[in-house]
Amino acid sequence: MMAFEGVDFYRLDGQLSEEERAVRDTVRTWVDEHLIPVIGECYIEGRFPKELVPGLAELGVFGANLPEEYGCAGLNSVAYGLIMQELERGDSGIRSFASVQGALVMYPIYAFGSEEQKRHWLPRLAAGRDIGCFGLTEPDYGSNPAGMITTARETRDGWVLNGTKMWITNGSQATVSIIWAKTGALDDPKSIRGFIVPTSTPGYAAKDQKGKLSLRASDTSEIHLEDARLPKDAILPASGGIKSPLSCLTQARYGIAWGAIGAAMACYDEAVRYSRDRVTFGRPIGGTQIQQVRLADMLTEITKAQCLALQLGRLKDDGAATPQQVSLAKRNNVNMACECAREARRLLGANGILAEYHSMRHLANLESVYTYEGTHDMHSLILGEEITGMSAF
Amino acid sequence: MKIAVCIKRIPDTESRFAVAADGKSVDSAGLKFDISDFDGYALELALRLNEPQGPGEVIVVSVGPEGTQEILRKALSMGADRAVHLTAEALPFDGMAIAGALATELQGQGHDLILFGRNATDTGNATVGPMTAARLGLPCVTAVSWLEIGGGQGTAHRELEGVTETVRFPLPAVLTIDEGIARPRLPSLKGIMAAKKKPLDSRPAALGSVQLTVEALTLPPERTGGRIVGEGADAVPELIRLLRTEAKVL
Numbered sequence: 074m075m076a077f078e079g080v081d082f083y084r085l086d087g088q089l090s091e092e093e094r095a096v097r098d099t100v101r102t103w104v105d106e107h108l109i110p111v112i113g114e115c116y117i118e119g120r121f122p123k124e125l126v127p128g129l130a131e132l133g134v135f136g137a138n139l140p141e142e143y144g145c146a147g148l149n150s151v152a153y154g155l156i157m158q159e160l161e162r163g164d165s166g167i168r169s170f171a172s173v174q175g176a177l178v179m180y181p182i183y184a185f186g187s188e189e190q191k192r193h194w195l196p197r198l199a200a201g202r203d204i205g206c207f208g209l210t211e212p213d214y215g216s217n218p219a220g221m222i223t224t225a226r227e228t229r230d231g232w233v234l235n236g237t238k239m240w241i242t243n244g245s246q247a248t249v250s251i252i253w254a255k256t257g258a259l260d261d262p263k264s265i266r267g268f269i270v271p272t273s274t275p276g277y278a279a280k281d282q283k284g285k286l287s288l289r290a291s292d293t294s295e296i297h298l299e300d301a302r303l304p305k306d307a308i309l310p311a312s313g314g315i316k317s318p319l320s321c322l323t324q325a326r327y328g329i330a331w332g333a334i335g336a337a338m339a340c341y342d343e344a345v346r347y348s349r350d351r352v353t354f355g356r357p358i359g360g361t362q363i364q365q366v367r368l369a370d371m372l373t374e375i376t377k378a379q380c381l382a383l384q385l386g387r388l389k390d391d392g393a394a395t396p397q398q399v400s401l402a403k404r405n406n407v408n409m410a411c412e413c414a415r416e417a418r419r420l421l422g423a424n425g426i427l428a429e430y431h432s433m434r435h436l437a438n439l440e441s442v443y444t445y446e447g448t449h450d451m452h453s454l455i456l457g458e459e460i461t462g463m464s465a466f
Numbered sequence: 467m468k469i470a471v472c473i474k475r476i477p478d479t480e481s482r483f484a485v486a487a488d489g490k491s492v493d494s495a496g497l498k499f500d501i502s503d504f505d506g507y508a509l510e511l512a513l514r515l516n517e518p519q520g521p522g523e524v525i526v527v528s529v530g531p532e533g534t535q536e537i538l539r540k541a542l543s544m545g546a547d548r549a550v551h552l553t554a555e556a557l558p559f560d561g562m563a564i565a566g567a568l569a570t571e572l573q574g575q576g577h578d579l580i581l582f583g584r585n586a587t588d589t590g591n592a593t594v595g596p597m598t599a600a601r602l603g604l605p606c607v608t609a610v611s612w613l614e615i616g617g618g619q620g621t622a623h624r625e626l627e628g629v630t631e632t633v634r635f636p637l638p639a640v641l642t643i644d645e646g647i648a649r650p651r652l653p654s655l656k657g658i659m660a661a662k663k664k665p666l667d668s669r670p671a672a673l674g675s676v677q678l679t680v681e682a683l684t685l686p687p688e689r690t691g692g693r694i695v696g697e698g699a700d701a702v703p704e705l706i707r708l709l710r711t712e713a714k715v716l
Binding site: 076091095096099102103132134141146148152 | 480536539540543652653655656657658659662
């Protein structure tokens with residue numbers, strides 16, 4: 074099979090630096106060689122391919138945009154986005170793993186941690202020696218995380234955490250968890266602080282969430298904290314208020330805006346190849362108008378999403394990207410990828426439902442991506458507030 | 467060890483090729499370029515030879531036009547220590563000219579090994595390595611599939627038809643490397659960033675006089691449809707006759 078070549082109708086490659094292209098190509102090759110051959114089986118088995126973590130760490134994927142002094146690659150935001158794109162071209166679950174490890178575990182330690190915490194945790198997480206998860210969402214607080222009821226009570230010698238977190242990617246396999254909890258009254262979201270919680274802490278328990286029809290090659294778990302006692306220095310000292318976890322989500326959503334392009338390109342690529350090979354009524358289906366409309370729509374939407382992501386990345390590297398701009402890109406690109414996956418699945422006819430092909434797996438995955446990291450609807454409301462100055466949530 | 471690896475920039479062999487307007491070169495529009503396959507094995511071998519043995523240096527050298535620096539930087543991102551770009555407007559077909567330029571660069575630099583790929587994956591001449599060895603007056607072993615270095619000498623295997631040949635040689639030496647000896651690594655992301663800071667020197671290639679030139683590139687004739695010579699077992703003798711006399715494959 075021909076190697077995946079990406080989609081570049083508007084010659085955006087020329088807008089990338091040589092390093093950015095090299096980063097993209099190296100992750101692309103890794104995905105072709107290591108992830109694509111196993112992902113279908115992992116998906117059916119409902120298994121995260123943990124054996125691939127050392128390889129990803131060796132490449133330097135985790136927290137790749139964080140500085141070299143902490144064992145990271147020190148890449149810019151565009152190169153980081155391209156990594157997410159290539160990983161999600163393989164599978165959203167694998168990209169989710171990398172997003173969580175980098176943007177939701179390493180980033181908060183980098184942004185809100187003490188120098189000692191950074192020096193201890195970041196190199197270990199970059200090397201994949203520790204696996205992290207991010208505990209923000211709760212059973213009754215998804216889109217409204219400020220309402221959380223997990224608490225952290227300060228004691229004479231440390232902290233005691235109580236509460237339940239849900240939909241936690243990497244939850245069961247993590248060795249360290251970033252837990253967000255209220256240190257003050259439950260109606261005081263300003264008292265939300267982040268804690269570094271080793272998952273071996275007594276009172277900490279994780280349970281795999283069974284029965285998923287999406288992100289099957291990813292670990293999604295519930296976390297229970299029952300009088301989990303932590304030392305004083307477990308708190309992320311510079312964290313404070315709901316803005317802290319939300320700023321982590323902005324990092325992760327930025328990566329998702331790129332990742333969705335990867336999934337869409339995988340589906341488009343599969344649809345194009347299939348349309349050339351599949352003969353019906355004596356000719357390839359690619360020669361029929363209905364499939365050409367599908368392919369033209371996919372190419373158009375992918376190209377628009379690429380322009381969006383690249384400009385957002387440039388803004389981010391200039392320190393000028395706003396959370397609302399990230400919302401727009403996440404909202405548009407994930408929705409676009411959902412549409413591409415659905416149309417590709419349909420173009421593939423009956424074969425489209427097989428795990429041997431990729432489109433339906435992407436389609437099922439993207440339904441989660443549509444809902445997590447700020448649902449599509451919440452991003453609409455964030456933009457609505459940005460436009461009108463009136464919050465509808 | 468101080469090891470030089472001579473690498474060539476070639477179009478990605480999975481590309482669709484077209485003959486350029488001049489009728490004697492490949493149209494480079496839209497082509498992606500990479501390190502020639504066998505040269506990648508040579509580079510990986512050099513990196514592995516130095517890794518366990520501590521101090522050493524891997525220098526990558528390439529002759530070619532401006533885009534050549536991209537593959538040199540890729541080699542640096544894989545772990546080479548420094549790179550030398552011998553600039554030429556275009557890479558001549560004449561292996562002797564390229565060998566001359568490389569020998570001028572490599573002469574007297576104290577390399578323990580100078581490695582090449584067995585042949586370039588595009589032109590497939592397999593001449594530059596041995597010619598460079600001749601210009602430098604060094605022993606040369608071609609198509610090396612296994613290698614051991616120790617005590618100022620080396621032992622190499624060459625895979626021949628049905629037999630493995632073991633060759634002993636003194637250092638310094640020139641080796642051309644066969645595939646499979648060491649699968650080239652992917653550049654790590656840190657490696658890609660580090661490559662920007664590694665030295666990449668650039669100087670004109672001393673190509674001398676170029677004696678060979680490509681006159682024309684001609685695509686093979688379009689394949690015509692097959693021919694049915696008969697049906698069932700009766701057709702076999704005629705099929706064999708045609709395969710022998712016409713297709714000449716038997």
